[in-house]
Amino acid sequence: MTTVGSNSQNLPKPLWLLAELTYACPLQCPYCSNPMDFDQYTRQKELSTEEWIRVLREARQMGAIQLGFSGGEPLVRQDLTTLIAEAHQLGYYTNLITSGVGMDVSRVAEFRSAGLDHIQVSFQASSEELNNFIAGTQAFEHKLAMAREVKKQGYPMVLCFVLHRENIEQIQDILELAIALEADYVELATAQYYGWAWENRNQLMPTREQLAAAEEIAHEYQAKTQGKMKIYYVVPDYYENRPKACMNGWGAVFLTIAPDGTALPCHEARQLPNLEFPNVRDASVDWIWNESPAFNAFRGDDWMKEPCRSCPEKGKDFGGCRCQAYLLTGDARNADPVCSLSPHHEQVEAVVSAARAVNLGQAEAKPLLFRNPQNAKRWRNSNT
Amino acid sequence: MNLNEQDCVKLSPLFRFQWEPAQNCHVLLYPEGMIKLNDSAGEILKRCSPDKSIAELIQELEQQFPAAEGLRDDVYDFLEVAHDNGWIQFAKPA
Numbered sequence: 001m002t003t004v005g006s007n008s009q010n011l012p013k014p015l016w017l018l019a020e021l022t023y024a025c026p027l028q029c030p031y032c033s034n035p036m037d038f039d040q041y042t043r044q045k046e047l048s049t050e051e052w053i054r055v056l057r058e059a060r061q062m063g064a065i066q067l068g069f070s071g072g073e074p075l076v077r078q079d080l081t082t083l084i085a086e087a088h089q090l091g092y093y094t095n096l097i098t099s100g101v102g103m104d105v106s107r108v109a110e111f112r113s114a115g116l117d118h119i120q121v122s123f124q125a126s127s128e129e130l131n132n133f134i135a136g137t138q139a140f141e142h143k144l145a146m147a148r149e150v151k152k153q154g155y156p157m158v159l160c161f162v163l164h165r166e167n168i169e170q171i172q173d174i175l176e177l178a179i180a181l182e183a184d185y186v187e188l189a190t191a192q193y194y195g196w197a198w199e200n201r202n203q204l205m206p207t208r209e210q211l212a213a214a215e216e217i218a219h220e221y222q223a224k225t226q227g228k229m230k231i232y233y234v235v236p237d238y239y240e241n242r243p244k245a246c247m248n249g250w251g252a253v254f255l256t257i258a259p260d261g262t263a264l265p266c267h268e269a270r271q272l273p274n275l276e277f278p279n280v281r282d283a284s285v286d287w288i289w290n291e292s293p294a295f296n297a298f299r300g301d302d303w304m305k306e307p308c309r310s311c312p313e314k315g316k317d318f319g320g321c322r323c324q325a326y327l328l329t330g331d332a333r334n335a336d337p338v339c340s341l342s343p344h345h346e347q348v349e350a351v352v353s354a355a356r357a358v359n360l361g362q363a364e365a366k367p368l369l370f371r372n373p374q375n376a377k378r379w380r381n382s383n384t
Numbered sequence: 385m386n387l388n389e390q391d392c393v394k395l396s397p398l399f400r401f402q403w404e405p406a407q408n409c410h411v412l413l414y415p416e417g418m419i420k421l422n423d424s425a426g427e428i429l430k431r432c433s434p435d436k437s438i439a440e441l442i443q444e445l446e447q448q449f450p451a452a453e454g455l456r457d458d459v460y461d462f463l464e465v466a467h468d469n470g471w472i473q474f475a476k477p478a
Contacts, residue, residue: 065411093400
């Protein structure tokens, strides 16, 4: 691929490899980032240990350095220790992104000896009742025990809380819990409205007032815990006037490999139409990243339409999120409608006011659609 | 910051330090992130160890790079930045 005169340092590298080992998960979070039809990707269709090892080797050769073992629940995979050991030996910084369900003291130790660098444990709330309601399972006490074990065994620990209308007002309790568990980092990430979260947006989206209150508390704790615990507060873009630099640009940094081997520039991209995403079973990671039409579809700015094309900020936000543009405007090449310059910006405002109406009791609230195989089938039957 | 040159420099357990061929530089790795280090930062950090005082570290660098001017100041500046960012800790020599 390198030719005389070319500078391979300038080509984008897949620095961040997200290995979605399985979509199987004992939790049922209604904002899950797995596809609506996750139940179609059965365990039998998952990449084998050998296939994953080949992917890890190829991506590492191309410069991948951060590796996330994710899912679903990655602990479901019985070969996780083997994969961690291989990744460690290849020089990756390895992150385990887990709900903690399926973990025990000996597995935490086994992963440590295999070379695992960091564990991120997700919580659904700071109270047992709400946590277990959102997770759809009795997991809270076990999560607490596992978070303590992660720290005890010397890992850096990230705690991740997805924020939404039901738990955002507990933000102070959430941060106090994180302090008590001695987290090194806390991610407070507002639900991103794709897939399951999109289906549940009217029940999940916080109001502007809730966000403002939460942000104030988050900033207060950021100052208070400085040097001890780092707090990342990810604001929801629906209330912004400029789009997020989604994935730092299409095919720029992130490479997701789905359980069945499909390669994606982000884990939500599968929903985009007219793109054929390559599979690591059919092609090398090098070809997928550098040559495949799907990974080149939104690189650079040739694909852009107005107002992005002539926008002075296009190098900063890359026109925002392709999935959001598609979801709200029907065309992935449009500007992310979060942008106030987008001719479709009113679509975002309409989504916000619909959610607000439900929140204020002015419109009927549907029950949350929990992420489980029954609901996936039901959803498919009513949407096809 | 007043450095005690008898102290040694330890990498924080929250960070991993390594040479990264694809970046052609030393890097610090932490949960879901990477800091690329310039040449001098890399040369300093790779010589840090729990049984080496800052004075010995500076001496070693001066031997390695005899032509470098203001080396002591550069080391002080870097160690201060690295400490403020939580990359390193100071400790009594082991």
